[in-house]
Amino acid sequence: MALDLSLLNPQQRQAVVRTEGPVLVLAGAGSGKTRVIAHRVVYLLERGVPARAILAVTFTNKAATEMKDRIARLAGGTPDSRRVLVSTFHAFGLKIVREQHEKLGLPAKFAVLDAGDQAALAKRLLREVKVDDKRFDVGRLVAILSRLRSGGAPGHPDDEYELCAGELLPRYELGLRAMGAVDFDDLLNLPLRLFAQHPEVLQTYQSRYRYLLVDEYQDTNGAQLELLEQLAGVRRNLCVVGDDDQSIYAWRGAQVRHILEFDRKFPGCSEVCLEQNYRSNGNILDAANAVIGKNPGRKPKKLWTERGRGPNLRLVSAPSEEAEARYVADEIVRVSYEEKIPLREIAILCRTNAQARPFEEALRLAGVRYRVVGGTSLFDRKEVRDLIAYLRAALNPRDEVALLRIVNVPARGIGDQTVARAQELARARKCTVWDVFSGAPAELVYASERIGAFVALMRKYGEKLAGKGFSEAARELVGEVGLFEEARRGAQSLPAQARKVEAIESLLSQLIDYEKREEQKVAERLLSRSGLEEDDDEPFAQGLPGYLNRLALDSKEADGEDGDSVTLMTLHAAKGLEWRCVFLCGMEEGLLPHSGRGFDDSVSGPRAEGALNLEEERRLCYVGMTRARERLVLTRSVERVRRGKPIPRTPSRFLDDIPSELVDAIDLSGPRQETPKAVQEAKARSFFDSMSELLGDAAPAGQAPARPGRAPR
DNA sequence: ACCGGTTTTATTTTT
DNA sequence: TAAAACCGGT
Numbered sequence: 001m002a003l004d005l006s007l008l009n010p011q012q013r014q015a016v017v018r019t020e021g022p023v024l025v026l027a028g029a030g031s032g033k034t035r036v037i038a039h040r041v042v043y044l045l046e047r048g049v050p051a052r053a054i055l056a057v058t059f060t061n062k063a064a065t066e067m068k069d070r071i072a073r074l075a076g077g078t079p080d081s082r083r084v085l086v087s088t089f090h091a092f093g094l095k096i097v098r099e100q101h102e103k104l105g106l107p108a109k110f111a112v113l114d115a116g117d118q119a120a121l122a123k124r125l126l127r128e129v130k131v132d133d134k135r136f137d138v139g140r141l142v143a144i145l146s147r148l149r150s151g152g153a154p155g156h157p158d159d160e161y162e163l164c165a166g167e168l169l170p171r172y173e174l175g176l177r178a179m180g181a182v183d184f185d186d187l188l189n190l191p192l193r194l195f196a197q198h199p200e201v202l203q204t205y206q207s208r209y210r211y212l213l214v215d216e217y218q219d220t221n222g223a224q225l226e227l228l229e230q231l232a233g234v235r236r237n238l239c240v241v242g243d244d245d246q247s248i249y250a251w252r253g254a255q256v257r258h259i260l261e262f263d264r265k266f267p268g269c270s271e272v273c274l275e276q277n278y279r280s281n282g283n284i285l286d287a288a289n290a291v292i293g294k295n296p297g298r299k300p301k302k303l304w305t306e307r308g309r310g311p312n313l314r315l316v317s318a319p320s321e322e323a324e325a326r327y328v329a330d331e332i333v334r335v336s337y338e339e340k341i342p343l344r345e346i347a348i349l350c351r352t353n354a355q356a357r358p359f360e361e362a363l364r365l366a367g368v369r370y371r372v373v374g375g376t377s378l379f380d381r382k383e384v385r386d387l388i389a390y391l392r393a394a395l396n397p398r399d400e401v402a403l404l405r406i407v408n409v410p411a412r413g414i415g416d417q418t419v420a421r422a423q424e425l426a427r428a429r430k431c432t433v434w435d436v437f438s439g440a441p442a443e444l445v446y447a448s449e450r451i452g453a454f455v456a457l458m459r460k461y462g463e464k465l466a467g468k469g470f471s472e473a474a475r476e477l478v479g480e481v482g483l484f485e486e487a488r489r490g491a492q493s494l495p496a497q498a499r500k501v502e503a504i505e506s507l508l509s510q511l512i513d514y515e516k517r518e519e520q521k522v523a524e525r526l527l528s529r530s531g532l533e534e535d536d537d538e539p540f541a542q543g544l545p546g547y548l549n550r551l552a553l554d555s556k557e558a559d560g561e562d563g564d565s566v567t568l569m570t571l572h573a574a575k576g577l578e579w580r581c582v583f584l585c586g587m588e589e590g591l592l593p594h595s596g597r598g599f600d601d602s603v604s605g606p607r608a609e610g611a612l613n614l615e616e617e618r619r620l621c622y623v624g625m626t627r628a629r630e631r632l633v634l635t636r637s638v639e640r641v642r643r644g645k646p647i648p649r650t651p652s653r654f655l656d657d658i659p660s661e662l663v664d665a666i667d668l669s670g671p672r673q674e675t676p677k678a679v680q681e682a683k684a685r686s687f688f689d690s691m692s693e694l695l696g697d698a699a700p701a702g703q704a705p706a707r708p709g710r711a712p713r
Numbered sequence: 714a715c716c717g718g719t720t721t722t723a724t725t726t727t728t
Numbered sequence: 729t730a731a732a733a734c735c736g737g738t
Contacts, residue, residue: 059728090728115727184728251726352725374727411714489714553728572726594725620726643723644729 022266030279093187095539217242221253281310582628
């Protein structure tokens with residue numbers, strides 16, 4: 001069946017049909033960007049471009065998954081569409097590194113270090129250099145290391161952190177290589193290095209991927225742009241889609257410049273501008289336009305809509321952050337009952353993760369189901385990280401971060417002394433700690449026997465975990481090592497014990513699910529395709545290593561999509577999403593134009609200095625506002641308790657930019673507002689419902705019963 | 714290894 | 729202020 005382009009507006013159609021050469025699609029918020037990309041892919045397929053010649057790159061796994069679905073749905077009868085590679089930058093980098101690991105001198109199953117692992121490594125190195133590892137915030141060091149090695153602009157040269165990081169850099173890279181591990185930056189840098197050193201490899205990829213599409217182009221950093229340029233080669237079939245007004249990742253190296261100067265990098269490109277907004281009511285759009293309009297140096301754009309004006313925005317001033325949260329919770333209850341807006345169509349957006357707390361409490365109190373997105377849950381838990389470290393260490397004992405984490409967990413008599421000695425020996429001999437352990441435990445007189453046992457343990461599970469049935473093997477490992485007992489021991493209260501055990505269990509069951517799904521996939525492929533040639537287009541490896549890689553690249557694993565619940569997340573996490581009703585909270589100076597600290601180490605670039613990140617903060621505000629389809633409520637608190645003492649807060653300057661005729665102001669200070677009757681009723685019903693559930697009665701007729709989305713760590 | 718009490722330190726966003 | 733990190737005693 002043919003793709004129907006008549007449903008697209010003329011600009012969208014242009015963006016779909018211009019298949020050759022560089023194309024810049026400026027896609028305003030809610031202008032149907034994803035739709036355009038999906039159509040473009042399917043259009044290419046219909047024009048006879050083989051699916052495997054198309055590469056679509058996104059930034060998040062969620063976006064990639066969504067895009068895949070969208071394409072599959074649109075392509076309908078073209079089953080081949082599933083061979084289009086839709087991947088994040090990092091996953092794509094991983095794929096290349098994996099395919100070329102030999103040329104890069106990496107073992108077949110290398111670990112991908114996440115931020116925590118990076119910090120652990122940096123800390124170890126600090127100690128090795130005998131720098132007081134408490135004088136530095138390792139997290140910040142890691143951030144600087146990252147900037148240094150992804151070729152970002154150098155920071156203030158005399159900053160002690162810069163100096164320290166510079167000192168650490170070579171050791172850090174050596175450490176990675178010795179471990180046979182890579183970090184996030186490597187996933188982009190190693191392919192680039194490879195391309196530079198082996199032009200024939202570059203050519204392979206160039207001729208494989210002949211049509212490139214990039215989503216959220218405004219968020220690309222230097223390495224990512226470089227990668228795109230290399231891949232596009234002389235063919236230059238590169239279509240980038242993005243919105244300079246939604247560039248919010250400068251602190252991570254993203255440069256708006258990339259989208260603003262696309263036409264200089266790729267002369268002769270076509271440019272399409274999508275300005276019709278299909279998402280928001282007129283009032284919301286006008287307000288958002290007014291806010292973003294103040295930013296200098298943007299690509300001129302004026303979004304318009306055919307939708308009605310909708311209700312006015314609301315600006316709520318609360319006396320305290322608790323009151324702010326209470327108002328939001330009450331309003332959610334009201335809106336979901338009176339206007340029948342389902343909870344899944346409501347979001348609370350904050351600038352920082354820390355702001356979420358009072359809202360969680362208020363929602364729980366009001367009996368509103370919610371889910372917090374972003375502040376990772378399961379994988380932050382110590383016991384889960386321990387188990388993961390076991391898996392990693394068994395698969396690749398050179399992975400020292402993992403190995404050292406678990407040598408003595410649970411205590412098996414390989415204490416700090418022994419480990420320190422082993423590390424020294426390893427350094428002296430220029431080998432890994434694992435080599436010391438496995439080679440000559442006799443030299444570690446004391447613990448040789450125990451080390452022997454540990455080495456045997458790792459070897460045993462190294463084999464078991466590498467192949468089929470790894471989830472079973474993992475369970476066995478947990479049993480043999482006694483991780484449940486360890487978890488119980490490490491907990492004070494009984495419920496805490498239960499939670500820990502539960503956390504381990506849920507990781508294990510995730511492994512089972514994963515393995516099952518993978519087997520299913522393989523079976524499907526065998527059925528649908530006779531060929532076994534299958535050059536494995538998956539960016540990720542098979543089996544457990546694949547799972548672990550995914551884990552590193554996708555912190556927020558499968559959120560329980562189920563159930564109807566309010567979403568609570570940061571503005572950054574909200575990009576690309578939309579809700580009928582949005583609460584944008586903490587509209588205050590210092591919070592929404594966020595003033596982290598006088599100087600920001602992420603952008604010490606050429607200009608930028610005095611203006612702090614005001615432009616980016618403004619964009620962030622714009623992103624938040626444009627998430628709303630029907631109803632937008634801005635809230636602020638008149639004072640906020642900080643460091644124990646109440647601090648008066650001034651309203652965000654962005655509020656001043658919104659035309660007042662679009663806004664209803666509500667002031668919650670003064671005599672206590674009485675709870676509206678509707679809210680009282682709603683609360684009572686919600687309470688009734690939750691009691692019914694507790695008592696095991698038949699399913700309640702009304703709204704979903706109260707239940708918190710996630711326990712606050 | 715574990716505990717209890719004391720002292721810091723918090724204040725960004727995340728692939 | 730509150731939570732985490734820290735310390736020193738068992």
